[in-house]
Amino acid sequence: MADFIDNGTRFRLTDPTLAPAAAGYLWNRRMMIQMTCRGYAVSQYMDPEPRKYAHVPTIAGQTFMQPEHRYFAHHPGRFFYVRDNRSGALFSAPHEPVRARPDSFAFEPGLSDIRCTVEKDGLRVDLCLELPDDDVAEIWTATVTNVGETGRDVSFVPYFPAGYMSWMNMGGHFDPELGAVLCTSVTPYQAVEDYFRNQHLKDITFLAADRRPDHFEVSQQAFEGEGGLADPSALQAGGNLKGGDACYELPAGILQYDLSLPAGGSECIRLLFGPARDTSEVSELTGKYLRGDAEAVRRASRAYIADGLGSFEIESPDGAFDAFVNNWLPRQVYYHGDTNRLTTDPQTRNYLQDALGMVFIRPETTREVILRAASQQFVSGKVPDGILLRADATLKYINQVPHTDHAVWLVIATCAYLDETGDRSILAAPAGWADGAGSDSLYEHVSRALRFLAGEVDERGLPLIAQGDWNDPMNMVGYKGRGVSGWLAEASSYAMSLWADICEAEADHETAGWLKRASDAMVERINAHLWDGNWYARGITDDGAPFGVSSDPEGRIYLNAQSWAMLCGAADADRKARMLRAIDEQLETPWGVAMFAPAYTRMREDVGRLTQKWPGSAENGSVYNHAAAFYAAALYHVDEGDRAFRVLRAMLTEPDADDIAVRGQLPLYIPNYYRGAWHQHPRTAGRSSNLFNTGTASWFYRLVIEQLCGLRGTRDGIVIAPQIPSDWQRCRFRRTFRGATFKVDVERAEGLTDRMIDIDSRPLDGDVLRRVEPGRTYDVKVKIPGQTQQQAQRHGAA
């Protein structure tokens, strides 16, 4: 009913009712589309700010995608009606709006296209959606095949609603010269300056076809009539579309093709759907994508995606894991890193973490991101809340609320870049300042960011949280100017110690020394003020109350405060054991580790907005995968590889019907959250947000490569230290690193007590290979202790 196919590069779902919101997504640098198995879609493009070209049927708030996006009868979709002209029987592909039970169904999202096949009463519809590599448009190929044994007369009716385009001006008509329906509009505005600002907007949504339809309609209402979406009046009683237009009415591209199909016969129609500024742009796009070389377009699109599929491949006993990690994970990392989540002002935190994953795909992008972020830093050392990607961009929404954590990510991204590339020249690269003349080296930028961070502390020396840290809506812990973030104390300490190593390596002993002392002092403060007996508090409010502590009935234990205590070294073995026990008891769910529990059910005015979110959703105690990834990082950091893998693995939807039904998504991306509040709302726990924008992807990829497989760069070489799960007997992977290729075969050997590494059949002394030679392929064999030994070791250690 549901599984990976084509060596993991495609998925097949054979039931459109199992998980109605199950979707695949495609993108290029200018646009993205998330397409459900039933035919609904959310699409967005940059112009330069995010815009839509297919709208809901009412005036919509301009938003990106919302978690657990609600599709409804008139939600924008790409629908294909099929009518048997003898019997009048109607069905639609993919599934909406007719919802007729298909004889067979396959929804097959791939890496660079989304396919769907629906068969009903001897007729098969094959759909394929592709994107150009660098234009905004959807390329649809629809094939109708008579799989029966007698001839059939069929009307095939693609139906692409454009929705409520504008209260000022919207309409539509068929343009015979272009062979396209043009849905026209004027983006609403009031101030005269916006008229000039809007000049470039693509206010046309067009549906063009490679062959002239037999009939068409442009008015959605005229098409649907009293019959409604599921049984449109225009298609009842053998009727044909009437060639109408839309005059300040909801427009839609509706084309009717009357096909005579002999047994086995089929007809193919190609469609192009998207926005355009004027008819000449429509003409240009149809020329390229309907009348041009389709194979070349496909190759370019595939090449664009293939470019981002990374430098790593694994073969483990866990086929679903391999399929995800070898294809869909780097794809998700690449999507983030190459598009910046389709915004012009990414949050600094997101921008830098998305770049972190790009070190494995296109490290020069990471370098650019780091330097751009540094160049928007303030002379004081403060890192801004968002990074402007264009001269005309502005900081919007959440980027207008002061958050205090951004310096941390500048350090982590820079260290990751150095680890992977060894490119120390970045440290000397100059970057300007947002509010000052001249420029300074990145090294100075990062160091100054940490000095600023070290200064923004309360009288105890703990970092002020202002209106949020990593946790955006934790906005009332410190809004009065006194509250502190326990997590940020840990993250600061961690970042300081990471940077101290860089300083040391750069022979800047003074800064290194200061950073080490500051990092250690912070650890002392953490242990003095934030340890609650069995875990660490998440912070201390404006009024001096620690929260995320055992006396809290809600929000009692926060995952991040524990993960980063391990990362920064605050937790000794005893505390670590207590923390892990508490996490197991209070935060584990069948769908991953919740970011805290219990979820808040009422506003806590000294914690903030997150406590008002629906319990178990998003930042209110969901299985927030980004936090879970930090936890996995911490677990690897403290040699808890089995636990770490379990945490990572739980983020992936299983390719089977039961898990897909519960999570409501396909295993093609890690969503930003699964519902938590397992004990409070068991019915909905595990449900996916179906949002594929998340910092999780980068961290997950990095942990797989650097921790699970254990190949991570050092200043002058590479560490080889796999931490594969104890129930894996063997695992092979390939990874490129600084121009070299490592083929690694990890195998358990019973009787072994220590890891043994051979490189090109010669034993390696220790676990670091120095002086990696570009162009060379290293054949690495790692033997690790068998399960029995490992368990014995573990028991010894505990």
Added chain:
Amino acid sequence: MADFIDNGTRFRLTDPTLAPAAAGYLWNRRMMIQMTCRGYAVSQYMDPEPRKYAHVPTIAGQTFMQPEHRYFAHHPGRFFYVRDNRSGALFSAPHEPVRARPDSFAFEPGLSDIRCTVEKDGLRVDLCLELPDDDVAEIWTATVTNVGETGRDVSFVPYFPAGYMSWMNMGGHFDPELGAVLCTSVTPYQAVEDYFRNQHLKDITFLAADRRPDHFEVSQQAFEGEGGLADPSALQAGGNLKGGDACYELPAGILQYDLSLPAGGSECIRLLFGPARDTSEVSELTGKYLRGDAEAVRRASRAYIADGLGSFEIESPDGAFDAFVNNWLPRQVYYHGDTNRLTTDPQTRNYLQDALGMVFIRPETTREVILRAASQQFVSGKVPDGILLRADATLKYINQVPHTDHAVWLVIATCAYLDETGDRSILAAPAGWADGAGSDSLYEHVSRALRFLAGEVDERGLPLIAQGDWNDPMNMVGYKGRGVSGWLAEASSYAMSLWADICEAEADHETAGWLKRASDAMVERINAHLWDGNWYARGITDDGAPFGVSSDPEGRIYLNAQSWAMLCGAADADRKARMLRAIDEQLETPWGVAMFAPAYTRMREDVGRLTQKWPGSAENGSVYNHAAAFYAAALYHVDEGDRAFRVLRAMLTEPDADDIAVRGQLPLYIPNYYRGAWHQHPRTAGRSSNLFNTGTASWFYRLVIEQLCGLRGTRDGIVIAPQIPSDWQRCRFRRTFRGATFKVDVERAEGLTDRMIDIDSRPLDGDVLRRVEPGRTYDVKVKIPGQTQQQAQRHGAA
């Protein structure tokens, strides 16, 4: 199929497919609801800004109602499913979502309730919607009757979707103590200050019932399932609602009542639907409206509406006209005047014109409005773009764009108030200034407004238009600082001459003299610069180009520029005749007079945003009724009573199926526009916006009372000068005026050459009755020349 019933106080529509958006509206001081004949609704309440409690299923832009509001499958509605539990047959009342063809149907909006009766297969559903007089809630009474001859088992399922309430937090559950579904949410926000600002918001939408349902459901998705709205899975195969909740899912109030109905038997259920801040408010509201004295609630609601039905009644040969003018017109005037269109910052123009109609209903409101507007005037004399009704209100949207006409309406409203009430004390009433200390008399305020207006002129002495006059989106004629408004020149001249009369009467000869000279000088300039040969230009652009002139291929002739040329006396007889001919030829449509023609089909950058609207919609050449009302006023002003009446009459939808189908509305209100562009888009011409917010209502009411019936106040008495249409033989009306009652009988008498007036059987010398005695009833008989004479006179005059 469609007609007034109950002496014009109610309408009956017997086909739900004739005009799907046909609707009635109810309101009280806190809320309004527009309810269609099929069950969809738009409702809004003040808190203090306008808010909704039933939402569309996606994140909606916060808007008031949009013209030609598009209803769609999941648009919010109030639906009642009826299932026969033996056959499983399903229908719904009013009509959506099942859309089963009813055996009989009646949608019956009344003055203070909306009723609907649907009968199908021996079952009848009677629905009645009422509002409290001063709370935000809908009171529904639903009665199911077995009109057949055998017993029936029926499930009756009210279904009230709450829609997408919030991306932060939304859900719902049944509260057994309250006997209500509570759909809960948190209004989304990001800045911490908004948390405090939002404290009072009513984030609960509840559906309470006066009896416990047998089953319920709160998740819309669980209810609909694969069956969808028209055939919900939860009601298929005899199933019962499962008692589910909504956990960050779309919530809905869905109650199931299993009724055993003997032949002739019926059951009644009362429901309350609306927003609440907390459960105690739900409890309070259900106590008042479900468990309290329903008759008392109904009386209060009726009394509220009855209070606004005015002081005028007519009996003419035109029954539909009478039904509208005696009931629905004052109701619409009252809605505007008592609610200020449910905004906290009405445009000054709207605020003052809505108050203008209130002089006939509650003149003390007009007095308050005038003084409030004056108190927000600037010391310079400038009248602001919007009036703030609360201390915490702000000028928003269009009120942030500078318009230049507001002084005109201050004069007109004040004069109308003085005419009707004779209350000269208002002139001495003090009002403060927005930007200065102290206060001055209203007299000084109005005079200074005119001095300011007189100063804002170009080198020719014509008024600068800035970014718009009465016509909001005419925003680019003068945005560079040079363009002028021809209409405003006329309106200024008219306002100056009106105010000159007041000044004269107040013995302020100096100001009166200046105003008369200024008014006359403006007329000269109008004739010098704006006469185009057959009509007046609408203005002159920043670049010196007159527009609204014969050489313009689009926007060639504007109605307002002609109407106000007549009002201000600029047009002599010859020009008037040319103008009327041009209007007849170019602006007349079967559904009224267009505000200009041809509609613009492309942007004119020296005219502005209106040229970008859909051709024939709103300010782009629709039959914009407000402009048509000015035209009617002008026609009465120049003794063109027959034409004037035709213009007024065309604004009213006929109570017959053909006109209702074309206009798509019921004759219960004047909409702000009917589509124009009759020659350009004949298919859609005549279609109503279905927006009942319009300054038209006040003007229409005033013209009927003061011009058609001809009873208008003077400083010390009342003029009696009816201008009834020449095809009316007789007409009677009753009007209260300054505490007295006038019963007037107007009759044509053949052979008569001059009007003759008897009051209480004594002939009146002239047409002015001085010294009206409060409390007295005047019996007035007016004899006017018969049709033959009148036509002869007209020919003589032409």
